[in-house]
Amino acid sequence: MDPAVNRQFILKSRPVALPTPEEVPMIESPVPEAGDGEIVIRNLYISLDPAIRGWMSDEPNYIEPIPVGTKVWATGIGRVVQSNSPDFEVGDIALGMNAWEDYTLCPAEAASKVDPMGMPLTTYLSILGATGLTAYFGLLDVGEPKEGETLLVSGAAGAVGSIVGQIGKIKGCRVIGMAGGEDKCRWLIDECGFDDVIDYKACDDLAAAIADKCPDGVDIYWENVGGDMLDAVLLNLAERARIVFCGWIATYNDEEKRPGPKNLWQLLAKSARMEGFVVKSYVPQFPEGIAAMADWLQQGKLQYKEHVVEGLENALDAFHMLFDGRNTGKLIIKIADE
Amino acid sequence: MDPAVNRQFILKSRPVALPTPEEVPMIESPVPEAGDGEIVIRNLYISLDPAIRGWMSDEPNYIEPIPVGTKVWATGIGRVVQSNSPDFEVGDIALGMNAWEDYTLCPAEAASKVDPMGMPLTTYLSILGATGLTAYFGLLDVGEPKEGETLLVSGAAGAVGSIVGQIGKIKGCRVIGMAGGEDKCRWLIDECGFDDVIDYKACDDLAAAIADKCPDGVDIYWENVGGDMLDAVLLNLAERARIVFCGWIATYNDEEKRPGPKNLWQLLAKSARMEGFVVKSYVPQFPEGIAAMADWLQQGKLQYKEHVVEGLENALDAFHMLFDGRNTGKLIIKIADE
Numbered sequence: 001m002d003p004a005v006n007r008q009f010i011l012k013s014r015p016v017a018l019p020t021p022e023e024v025p026m027i028e029s030p031v032p033e034a035g036d037g038e039i040v041i042r043n044l045y046i047s048l049d050p051a052i053r054g055w056m057s058d059e060p061n062y063i064e065p066i067p068v069g070t071k072v073w074a075t076g077i078g079r080v081v082q083s084n085s086p087d088f089e090v091g092d093i094a095l096g097m098n099a100w101e102d103y104t105l106c107p108a109e110a111a112s113k114v115d116p117m118g119m120p121l122t123t124y125l126s127i128l129g130a131t132g133l134t135a136y137f138g139l140l141d142v143g144e145p146k147e148g149e150t151l152l153v154s155g156a157a158g159a160v161g162s163i164v165g166q167i168g169k170i171k172g173c174r175v176i177g178m179a180g181g182e183d184k185c186r187w188l189i190d191e192c193g194f195d196d197v198i199d200y201k202a203c204d205d206l207a208a209a210i211a212d213k214c215p216d217g218v219d220i221y222w223e224n225v226g227g228d229m230l231d232a233v234l235l236n237l238a239e240r241a242r243i244v245f246c247g248w249i250a251t252y253n254d255e256e257k258r259p260g261p262k263n264l265w266q267l268l269a270k271s272a273r274m275e276g277f278v279v280k281s282y283v284p285q286f287p288e289g290i291a292a293m294a295d296w297l298q299q300g301k302l303q304y305k306e307h308v309v310e311g312l313e314n315a316l317d318a319f320h321m322l323f324d325g326r327n328t329g330k331l332i333i334k335i336a337d338e
Numbered sequence: 339m340d341p342a343v344n345r346q347f348i349l350k351s352r353p354v355a356l357p358t359p360e361e362v363p364m365i366e367s368p369v370p371e372a373g374d375g376e377i378v379i380r381n382l383y384i385s386l387d388p389a390i391r392g393w394m395s396d397e398p399n400y401i402e403p404i405p406v407g408t409k410v411w412a413t414g415i416g417r418v419v420q421s422n423s424p425d426f427e428v429g430d431i432a433l434g435m436n437a438w439e440d441y442t443l444c445p446a447e448a449a450s451k452v453d454p455m456g457m458p459l460t461t462y463l464s465i466l467g468a469t470g471l472t473a474y475f476g477l478l479d480v481g482e483p484k485e486g487e488t489l490l491v492s493g494a495a496g497a498v499g500s501i502v503g504q505i506g507k508i509k510g511c512r513v514i515g516m517a518g519g520e521d522k523c524r525w526l527i528d529e530c531g532f533d534d535v536i537d538y539k540a541c542d543d544l545a546a547a548i549a550d551k552c553p554d555g556v557d558i559y560w561e562n563v564g565g566d567m568l569d570a571v572l573l574n575l576a577e578r579a580r581i582v583f584c585g586w587i588a589t590y591n592d593e594e595k596r597p598g599p600k601n602l603w604q605l606l607a608k609s610a611r612m613e614g615f616v617v618k619s620y621v622p623q624f625p626e627g628i629a630a631m632a633d634w635l636q637q638g639k640l641q642y643k644e645h646v647v648e649g650l651e652n653a654l655d656a657f658h659m660l661f662d663g664r665n666t667g668k669l670i671i672k673i674a675d676e
Contacts, residue, residue, distance in 0.1 A: 059603065060573065060604065060607055061603075061607045062606065062607045062608070062609070235398065245605055245606050246606075247606070248603065248606075257600055258600070259597025259598060259600050260597060260598025260599040260600050260601075260602040261598040261602070262595055262596070262597050262598050263598075264598040264599070264602070264612075265397065265399075265586065266398065266614075267583055267612060267613065267614040268400065268583050268584075268585070268586075268614030268615075268616070269398055269399045269400045269614065270400070270614065271400070271613075271614050271615050271616055271619060272613070272614055273611050273612065273613035273614070274602075274605060274611065274612050274613075275605065275609075275610070275611035275612075275613075276604075276605040276606030276607065276608065276609050276610055276611070277606070277609050278606070278609055281609060
């Protein structure tokens with residue numbers, strides 16, 4: 001590619017369903033120039049997350065939507081190639097809310113300098129990044145796991161879900177995962193140490209399957225999915241259950257807004273709660289979370305998978321993998337060699 | 339009436355919608371005889387609550403449903419007329435989960451002896467009973483009100499809602515009530531000290547009306563109603579809002595189960611939670627709650643209304659009033675003179 005060109009994916013119009021190349025095209029523009037206090041990051045890796053689909057829509061959300069006509073955001077890690085700030089030198093590794101693009105221009109204070117400490121750069125987008133910290137703070141702070149409780153995880157073979165289950169095991173929970181397909185289910189048992197799994201694709205009556213695997217009810221439900229799965233779980237809550245509301249991947253590409261869960265009454269019936277959270281609320285506590293995760297990693301208590309797709313030009317196609325289940329592990333786009 | 343006859347309302351079949359006299363007929367049976375350890379209470383007053391409609395259905399709930407063919411439950415207060423227990427003497431006042439009937443036979447340990455301490459007996463079914471304690475523990479323990487927060491109350495002119503708002507004022511919240519009709523709204527402002535009201539019957543766009551009255555968002559929502567009202571509130575949550583899920587009176591008589599709230603995503607968008615509770619969980623703390631409520635009553639800080647309907651035979655018709663809004667205040671059936 002021409003080093004003077006900045007390839008960018010642009011939100012040309014709000015997607016109707018799964019984003020198409022017409023709605024989210026890749027264009028070329030000049031490489032930006034850093035102004036006063038700004039830096040330019042040459043992106044090496046960007047993180048593709050289901051949440052990005054929400055940012056493309058204009059339903060009220062925890063952040064303002066991506067404005068139509070502007071670039072699509074993603075957490076990214078890369079090398080500083082221009083700096084007009086005393087906080088960064090050319091060659092530094094920087095992490096930030098970047099975009100699906102080769103070069104990101106941003107104020108220096110919007111990026112963090114990363115000392116990789118021997119870990120691969122990609123881990124700062126996965127296990128030691130927002131993905132791992134979502135699992136860490138969501139489970140510990142919102143889920144409040146107690147030893148011996150039953151933790152049910154949806155999207156269990158996904159980047160967040162697989163970490164949630166493993167932290168649940170560290171905290172002494174009985175952990176059941178829901179995932180689609182035999183390979184994913186086997187990985188959860190064999191590698192991640194889940195106590196049991198439900199292959200929802202091989203399941204006629206999901207509520208009955210949950211009742212079978214969670215005979216004392218579900219104390220903590222990690223909600224990644226939504227739709228009918230949430231309704232099936234609601235019928236199996238234990239008294240004082242906590243639903244940790246992390247996302248609704250089943251609904252993000254709906255062309256029409258679907259109704260809410262029809263069994264929501266069970267929150268009252270079981271004195272249970274459903275609570276949303278956003279990892280950015282925990283930024284002040286990130287150092288504590290990263291330290292704990294790094295420690296568990298070193299002790300071999302956490303397994304993780306990364307699914308790296310090469311080439312920025314493949315970002316949109318790769319993004320679709322999140323919704324049809326083709327990825328196995330944290331989905332990352334490699335944009336350039338380190 | 340014949341003093342040897344016990345009139346009883348029976349759940350002959352599960353109601354399809356609003357219970358009909360065919361589904362819940364009044365029959366006559368002999369006055370029961372107290373066996374060993376049992377007492378017979380001559381009911382003086384029973385409490386009619388929306389929750390009873392839920393107990394008539396077989397959807398999974400916080401208690402097993404009323405079995406078909408048996409009497410309809412209600413909290414009741416009355417005089418002991420037979421006792422085979424050392425804990426009660428004939429003439430004592432007893433409170434318990436009784437029924438829509440003249441005479442209730444129960445084990446002595448299922449009833450509580452009441453020393454009225456100069457308060458009318460009906461208050462033990464209203465402000466000093468489960469109604470008042472639902473407001474007390476739900477708001478303070480689940481809602482966690484903080485000074486200066488905005489508390490929005492649905493069913494605000496109802497028995498529970500009107501107390502919730504007044505406790506909110508005592509705790510320093512800005513309190514907005516939603517009720518149907520001018521008279522109810524005026525009572526909330528003039529007598530109960532609410533800061534503002536929304537007459538939902540006179541309102542084209544409820545979400546816009548809430549946004550207007552709660553410009554900084556809703557910190558605590560007291561959920562008595564459900565349906566479209568919940569959806570309108572969800573669009574107006576403040577960050578870290580708490581929805582105290584007390585009931586869904588709008589849905590209890592639905593012939594078909596309606597879908598859940600379509601704006602439930604807002605729990606995630608606002609890091610908010612929705613939490614159910616049942617007052618019976620707080621039984622060990624009842625003395626604390628009753629003492630606090632009695633204290634506020636004596637200080638003139640709590641206003642309450644009771645709507646007493648005379649005659650057990652009118653119980654089913656009176657029960658309908660809860661759902662069409664005809665009652666003003668805590669609905670109580672007077673069965674016999676004290």
